[in-house]
Amino acid sequence: MAFSTHVHVESGAKSWSLPTGLFINNAFIPSVTGSKFDTIDPSTGDVITQVFQAGKEDVDIAVTAAQKALATWQSIPAAERGKCLLKLADLIEQNSTELAELESLDNGKTVKDAIGDVQGVVEVYRYYAGWTDKIAGQTLDIDPKLHTYTRVEPLGVVGQIIPWNYPLMMQAWKLAPALACGNTIVMKTSEKTPLSGLKVAELIAKAGFPPGVVNILSGFGTPCGEAIARHRDIAKIAFTGSTAVGRKIMIMAAESNLKKVTLELGGKSPNIVFDDADLDQAVEACFGGIFENMGQNCCAGSRVFVQAGIYDLFVEKFRQKMSQAKLGHPRDPTATMGPLVDAQQFNSVSSYISIGVKEGATLAYGGKRQGTKGFFLEPALFTDVTDSMRIYQEEIFGPVACVVKFETEEEVLKKANATSYGLAAAVHTNDLRRAVRMEKGMKAGNVWVNCYNLTLPQLPFGGFKQSGIGRELGEYGLREYTQVKSVVMNL
Numbered sequence: 001m002a003f004s005t006h007v008h009v010e011s012g013a014k015s016w017s018l019p020t021g022l023f024i025n026n027a028f029i030p031s032v033t034g035s036k037f038d039t040i041d042p043s044t045g046d047v048i049t050q051v052f053q054a055g056k057e058d059v060d061i062a063v064t065a066a067q068k069a070l071a072t073w074q075s076i077p078a079a080e081r082g083k084c085l086l087k088l089a090d091l092i093e094q095n096s097t098e099l100a101e102l103e104s105l106d107n108g109k110t111v112k113d114a115i116g117d118v119q120g121v122v123e124v125y126r127y128y129a130g131w132t133d134k135i136a137g138q139t140l141d142i143d144p145k146l147h148t149y150t151r152v153e154p155l156g157v158v159g160q161i162i163p164w165n166y167p168l169m170m171q172a173w174k175l176a177p178a179l180a181c182g183n184t185i186v187m188k189t190s191e192k193t194p195l196s197g198l199k200v201a202e203l204i205a206k207a208g209f210p211p212g213v214v215n216i217l218s219g220f221g222t223p224c225g226e227a228i229a230r231h232r233d234i235a236k237i238a239f240t241g242s243t244a245v246g247r248k249i250m251i252m253a254a255e256s257n258l259k260k261v262t263l264e265l266g267g268k269s270p271n272i273v274f275d276d277a278d279l280d281q282a283v284e285a286c287f288g289g290i291f292e293n294m295g296q297n298c299c300a301g302s303r304v305f306v307q308a309g310i311y312d313l314f315v316e317k318f319r320q321k322m323s324q325a326k327l328g329h330p331r332d333p334t335a336t337m338g339p340l341v342d343a344q345q346f347n348s349v350s351s352y353i354s355i356g357v358k359e360g361a362t363l364a365y366g367g368k369r370q371g372t373k374g375f376f377l378e379p380a381l382f383t384d385v386t387d388s389m390r391i392y393q394e395e396i397f398g399p400v401a402c403v404v405k406f407e408t409e410e411e412v413l414k415k416a417n418a419t420s421y422g423l424a425a426a427v428h429t430n431d432l433r434r435a436v437r438m439e440k441g442m443k444a445g446n447v448w449v450n451c452y453n454l455t456l457p458q459l460p461f462g463g464f465k466q467s468g469i470g471r472e473l474g475e476y477g478l479r480e481y482t483q484v485k486s487v488v489m490n491l
């Protein structure tokens, strides 16, 4: 049977030639069974196109390709590997508008936001390109009769599973450090947003990576993700997604071959505003903190704590800011927020809004569906929220903010940390000593002061507690893709 692994897609005035096959050995191929799945446009609910769906046999084929490519990839001088990453960064930059528009089409985020994401993606590939020839062991002079040193080696074939909220960015955070260290990769993108990852695959083939070094599969958690997590020839699995699935990944890794695991999971992050803060700046940061990417952000500052003296004024300004937000088509340049990613996400977030109301919280703003097509939901603000409410405890992963009044530093720190998550936290204050005290007290992997959501390629990113294991980005991100060998030579 002849299968086409490319399609032509039109949306509005835009058109794309898109790969739809599984990317293995630098080529787009059909899945073994030929099965495909729909990917939809969140602004209309219509099918954009179908892509091939990877199953267990496809994972086996991709792993074999990645295994074969290891020797070639590792025989290339480190600086040359860096050049492949730099070339990929250049190609992504040259195609940034097309990639951003595609990301927006598949995910629903505004094109403006997607352009920002692509710029971040380019920086990450460039940052890790610079590391390829700087990954070093140590020589240790321990005993004159011995020559003792450490060698830092890649792990081998790495499995990577990414979510749908920042498809291009999550792809870059995983591919770049793993490649810089000399690993080869089998990556599964999210079934909700497969398109931009495949477009990057096209650029990977052009950037000079040998066939099999990067393999990208579109598919579902079951069977594709599970086949990766359970594969005995995969040395490590790097996962970003929900805490529930992260737990399963760890079990599958343990039960198969004890592969190494890093997990970037969920959050219920506190955003704390003291009455000495610059109020307008704090309102801005708290607004972006929860509503960026329609709240579909692992770091979402979904619990906003405001000190009693400024509480009423803060809520008024926050509501005002919310009323200025423009929910609209992701390609509308005046829109500041787009739809949620799909019907499932829309229903899940909407049900939390109903739960909040039933629990007795006050829905102080928004929370209603907009339009009849697509998955547009007004950002929502809850006040009169108590600690036991589900909207306060659970990750909603949507544009729903809970604002809570507090009196003292001690009280708010206790509340902020009273969660099983520990991904991010922020403090807004003009008191430097207080900022430092709070930062030290926060049980979170990322702490922001007078800002929010600032992630930089040079700084490690990851979670405390049940928000994750391991780190991405920075030098720490490299360590997760290497293993160290100790060598003792008897001279």
Ligand code: NAD
Residues within 6 Å of the ligand: 161, 162, 163, 164, 165, 166, 188, 189, 190, 191, 219, 220, 221, 222, 224, 225, 226, 229, 240, 241, 242, 243, 245, 246, 248, 249, 263, 264, 265, 266, 267, 297, 298, 299, 395, 397, 423, 463, 467, 468
């Ligand atoms: P999800 O856990 O449902 O899915 C994540 C990925 O895992 C997808 O590719 C999915 O297909 C795959 N998957 C699902 N079930 C699987 C299974 N049984 N075996 C193997 N793979 C499986 O999460 P999501 O809805 O895509 O993303 C939202 C979640 O991701 C939120 O909880 C969010 O906080 C988290 N997230 C965390 C970070 C971070 O860096 N900490 C970043 C983005 C998103």
